[in-house]
Amino acid sequence: MSDPASGTMDLAGEFLGRRTPMQRIQVTLHRYPYLSPLIVLIVALVIFALINPKFILPGNLSFITQQTVVIGTLAIAQTLIILTAGIDLSIGAIMVFGQMVMANLALTAASNATNFGLPPWLAITIGICASILAGAINGFLIVKLSLPPFIVTLGTLSVFTALTLILFKARTIQGPEMPDLLKVMGVAIKIGSFQLMVGVIVMLVLFAVFTYVLRMTSWGTHIYAVGDDPQAAELSGISTKRVLFSVYVVAGFITGIGAWIYIGRTGAASPNADPSINLDTITAVVIGGTSLFGGRGTLIGSLLGAFIVVVVENGLALAGLDQAYRVLAIGVLVIAAVALDQWIRKVRA
Amino acid sequence: MSTPTLALEPLLSCRGLVKSFGHVIGLNGADLDLYPGEVLAVVGDNGAGKSTLIKCVAGALIPDTGEITLNGERREFKRTQDARLQGIETVFQTLAVSPALDIASNLYLGRELRKPGVMGKVFRMLDKKRMRTEASQHLQDLGIGTVQSITQTVETLSGGQRQAVAVARAAVFGSKLIILDEPTAALGVRESARVLQLIKDLRDRGMPVILISHNMPQVFEVADRIHVQRLGRRAAVVTPQTHTMNDVVAIMTGAMSVDEKDQALGPVRSAN
Numbered sequence: 104m105s106d107p108a109s110g111t112m113d114l115a116g117e118f119l120g121r122r123t124p125m126q127r128i129q130v131t132l133h134r135y136p137y138l139s140p141l142i143v144l145i146v147a148l149v150i151f152a153l154i155n156p157k158f159i160l161p162g163n164l165s166f167i168t169q170q171t172v173v174i175g176t177l178a179i180a181q182t183l184i185i186l187t188a189g190i191d192l193s194i195g196a197i198m199v200f201g202q203m204v205m206a207n208l209a210l211t212a213a214s215n216a217t218n219f220g221l222p223p224w225l226a227i228t229i230g231i232c233a234s235i236l237a238g239a240i241n242g243f244l245i246v247k248l249s250l251p252p253f254i255v256t257l258g259t260l261s262v263f264t265a266l267t268l269i270l271f272k273a274r275t276i277q278g279p280e281m282p283d284l285l286k287v288m289g290v291a292i293k294i295g296s297f298q299l300m301v302g303v304i305v306m307l308v309l310f311a312v313f314t315y316v317l318r319m320t321s322w323g324t325h326i327y328a329v330g331d332d333p334q335a336a337e338l339s340g341i342s343t344k345r346v347l348f349s350v351y352v353v354a355g356f357i358t359g360i361g362a363w364i365y366i367g368r369t370g371a372a373s374p375n376a377d378p379s380i381n382l383d384t385i386t387a388v389v390i391g392g393t394s395l396f397g398g399r400g401t402l403i404g405s406l407l408g409a410f411i412v413v414v415v416e417n418g419l420a421l422a423g424l425d426q427a428y429r430v431l432a433i434g435v436l437v438i439a440a441v442a443l444d445q446w447i448r449k450v451r452a
Numbered sequence: 453m454s455t456p457t458l459a460l461e462p463l464l465s466c467r468g469l470v471k472s473f474g475h476v477i478g479l480n481g482a483d484l485d486l487y488p489g490e491v492l493a494v495v496g497d498n499g500a501g502k503s504t505l506i507k508c509v510a511g512a513l514i515p516d517t518g519e520i521t522l523n524g525e526r527r528e529f530k531r532t533q534d535a536r537l538q539g540i541e542t543v544f545q546t547l548a549v550s551p552a553l554d555i556a557s558n559l560y561l562g563r564e565l566r567k568p569g570v571m572g573k574v575f576r577m578l579d580k581k582r583m584r585t586e587a588s589q590h591l592q593d594l595g596i597g598t599v600q601s602i603t604q605t606v607e608t609l610s611g612g613q614r615q616a617v618a619v620a621r622a623a624v625f626g627s628k629l630i631i632l633d634e635p636t637a638a639l640g641v642r643e644s645a646r647v648l649q650l651i652k653d654l655r656d657r658g659m660p661v662i663l664i665s666h667n668m669p670q671v672f673e674v675a676d677r678i679h680v681q682r683l684g685r686r687a688a689v690v691t692p693q694t695h696t697m698n699d700v701v702a703i704m705t706g707a708m709s710v711d712e713k714d715q716a717l718g719p720v721r722s723a724n
Contacts, residue, residue, distance in 0.1 A: 320576045321564040324557055328550040338512055338548035340533040340562030398552040 133447045136392035137404035143390070143436070144411050151418030158421050165291070165298040167413050172288075172302045173198075173368055174383045175409040176361040178391070179306075179313050180354035181384040182405045186317075187330040187350050188397025189245065189252035194358055195380035196263035197237040199373075201362030203267050205230030206276040206372030209285055223284035231359030237263055238355020242348040260381070267374050275373040281366070288367025302364040309357065314402045326350060330397025386433060387412050390440045394448065411436065460719060461524060463488045463660055464509065464540075464629060469518035471504055478504035479515065480684035486629065487719035491651060491661045493671040496681030497704050502664050503545060505681065506631050509662075510542035511535035522628070533562070539628030543635055547618040551607035556580070556587040558606055559621050590624045591616070594650060612643040619647060623654060630654060631662045636670060648674055668697045676721045680704055691716045 132138055151158045177194050184191045209226035221229070237259070244255045278286060288302035317323035328336040329346045337343050366372050391408030393400025412433060419429045466484040470477075479501045486492050496502045507513040509520060511529030520527050522538055529535045532542070549558050557564075560583050566572035567579045588602045594616075606614055615638060622630050632651070636644040644667075651661050651674050665671050671678060672692045680687045680703045688703050688710040695703075695710075702708035 315575075319578050319580070321566075321578065322576070324553065324561070324564060324578070327552055328561060331550045331552040334546065335548040335550050336561075338532050338542075338544055338546075339550070340531070340536055342531075342533075398550070 129447060129449070132443070136399065136447070137401050137407060138392075139440070139443060140391045140404050140407035140411060144407050144414065147411060147414050147418060151414065151421065154418070155421040158418055161296040162298075163417070163421070165300075167410070167417055168303050169298075169300050169368060170413045170417065171409050172300060172306050173361055173365050173377075173380065174387055174412060175406055176302075176306045176309060176364055177358060177380065177384040178387040178405040178409045179309055179402060180357040180361070181388045182391075182393055182400060182402055183313070183317075183326065183350050183357075184252070184354050185330075185385075185388050185393050185395060186326050186397060186400055187347055188333075188395075189330075189347070189350075190256065190385065190395070191241065191351075191354060192253070192256040192381055193237070193241060193260040193263055194256075194354070194384055195377065196260045196267070197234050197355060197358045198362045198365060198380065199376050200237060200263045200267045201230045201234035201359045202366050202372045202376070203271045203276075203374055204233045205285060205362060206281055206366060207271050209282055210276060210280055223282040227285065227363055230362060231356060234359030234362060235352055235355040238351045238353070238358065239348075241355075242351030245351065246344045246348045271374055273374055275371055275375075278370040281372070285363070286367050286370060288364040289370060290367070300368070302367050305360065305364060309360065310402055310406050313357075317402060322346070322349070327398050330399075332398070383412055384409075386437050389444075390436055392440070392444070394444050395441065396448075399444075399448070460487075462486055462521075462719075463523060465521045466505070466509065467519050467521075469505065469508055469515045469520070471501075471508060471513060471515045477684055479508070479518075481518070482681070482684060483686045484509070484679060485689075485717065486660055486662060487721070489655065489658050489660055490676040490719065490721045491655050491663060491674050493675035493678045494662060494664045494681055495666070495668075495671060495678060495700060495704060496687075500681040500704070501684040502681050503633055504684075506542065506633055506662060506664060507544075509535065510540060510544075510631055512542070512544070536562075536625070539626060540631065541622035541626030541629075542631040543615075543618045543622045543633060545633045545637070547614055549606050549614055549618055552605055554603045554605050555591075555609075555617055556584045556602050558617055559583070559587045559590070559624065561621075563625070591620055594620050594623055594653075595646060611638040612640060615639060615643070615647070619650065623650065626659065629660045629662065631664075633664045634666065635663070636665065636667060644670065668700065671700075672697060677716045682706060689716050690714075691720055 157163060177198060181191055181194055205226050208221045208229055209223045210220065241255055241259055244250050245252050288300070288305060290301045291298040292301065317326065325336065325341050325346045328339065328341055329343045333343050365376065369376070387408035388405045389395060389408070390411050391400070391404030391406070393404060415432050415436065416429045419432060462485040464484070464486040466482065469479045469482045471479040482501060482505050484505060494502050494505065504513060508515045511532040511534045514530060520529070527538060550561060553561065565579045565583050567577045571577040572579070584602045606617060609617070615635060619632065619635060622632070635647050639647065648670060651663060654661055663671070663675065675692060677689055677691055678700060679689050680700060682704060690700065690710060694714070694716065699708060703710060
């Protein structure tokens with residue numbers, strides 16, 4: 104209720120006109136949140152290529168894409184969840200559960216007691232459905248019991264891990280025991296001396312599909328609105344509960360596809376697969392510029408973030424640095440990304 | 453609204469609404485009547501239950517007991533969407549806009565337009581272009597098209613511009629009545645005047661408005677009738693012609709009570 108309203112508005116306008124270079128950077132990053140991971144990735148690629156020329160050989164670049172494929176796929180699911188201001192700590196456990204369901208149902212070794220011998224397409228479908236169900240359980244607990252996603256998925260991380268071990272024992276199923284369709288994601292297509300894995304194509308298609316969904320459909324808009332301000336979304340007529348539940352279900356589906364890709368990538372199905380995958384997906388999403396507070400972020404950023412995680416690991420290894428330094432570097436990147444996000448969020452006109 | 457007898461019936465009527473939050477009683481048997489084509493101001497001290505009352509009408513709260521009738525039909529709103537489907541649009545005090553979304557997306561939040569044909573039906577593709585053109589057209593029609601770009605995110609707007617987006621959303625989609633909860637609280641003088649003009653324009657178009665405000669001069673400027681809320685009930689309904697601002701403040705604080713025959717419980721404005 105200040106009296107000279109027009110005066111204050113003009114002052115604000117003048118103030119806006121005189122932005123410092125830092126403010127201009129802040130506003131640009133705010134508008135295009137994937138710019139910072141893009142710059143980090145390009146800088147990392149250039150530096151590692153200069154340190155060790157082997158880094159940019161097609162063989163190593165194919166290796167990097169193969170290393171990225173599982174983190175990248177799961178990062179799609181994790182992005183959708185983090186956009187709603189949630190988090191999924193159980194995503195790796197769901198993936199392992201899904202792949203063990205697929206592998207055990209399709210097992211061809213006649214000697215095995217758990218030999219269901221289902222047709223491979225059916226085994227894969229059931230495995231994906233199992234992942235969807237696991238996601239739905241997360242969603243149910245979060246939406247119906249109003250529990251915080253962090254606690255729910257911390258719990259289901261243990262539950263799904265234990266369930267996998269109880270149902271399928273601790274037995275790793277080797278590649279030759281499985282029908283080819285389960286391993287199809289690992290098939291490499293040769294493009295010159297670059298090897299493009301089928302799983303990488305599937306991952307990129309998923310990125311394209313869900314980028315479309317987030318940007319061009321009501322559901323996508325509602326995901327941002329719910330993560331941004333749930334009260335405002337509810338008052339605007341959006342059923343926040345329905346949106347949240349559907350996000351966890353869809354995340355389960357993507358994780359199921361990730362499970363199939365994982366079998367192809369490793370050529371085996373192990374109940375003790377890759378315990379770091381949970382945190383790697385969150386790392387990729389955060390480095391990719393998606394805000395842990397919800398409502399802000401892009402899938403393209405998460406894809407870049409997944410590549411950054413792998414490129415830094417790979418590049419530092421080729422530079423001859425110890426594993427501990429690679430872990431250190433990732434940790435520094437995560438903290439830097441979150442600090443950057445906090446700074447960008449302060450943008451106000 | 454075409455026959456004179458209908459105009460005497462309230463468009464919206466609340467009877468005996470009770471809403472408690474634990475030990476706190478927000479509404480204690482509150483009544484409310486809104487007649488076609490009028491601007492009804494709801495005033496009251498802090499905690500008198502103004503916002504609770506309109507939240508019940510808007511579907512944001514479900515009253516414990518009491519009934520709400522719209523056009524003579526009893527309605528139970530479980531969600532804001534239920535009230536919206538009946539043509540009741542509300543600008544809440546918190547504005548209920550999504551800061552990270554752009555102006556057009558906010559305007560159409562919860563009722564997005566899809567592309568015609570296969571793209572819309574099968575691929576659920578939003579018609580962003582149409583939403584943007586129509587949104588900027590609406591903002592211009594309402595005389596609040598001062599934003600630089602319709603694709604700006606709402607968080608980059610000033611308080612007054614955000615308010616304009618929220619008011620525009622209600623004005624565009626409200627078909628039966630529009631509720632404004634403290635629409636000028638965050639605004640400067642010039643922006644407030646624009647919102648008041650908008651309320652008058654809406655009334656001239658025959659659209660009834662419920663205005664909640666603390667600002668007595670504004671209330672006396674636009675209201676046909678003034679509903680005074682006190683201690684969770686309707687204390688009195690008066691008009692700017694029969695009572696002064698001091699009278700209204702006295703009723704609000706309980707220093708004065710108005711005999712029922714001196715109140716304006718019926719319509720004072722002939723609906724057109």
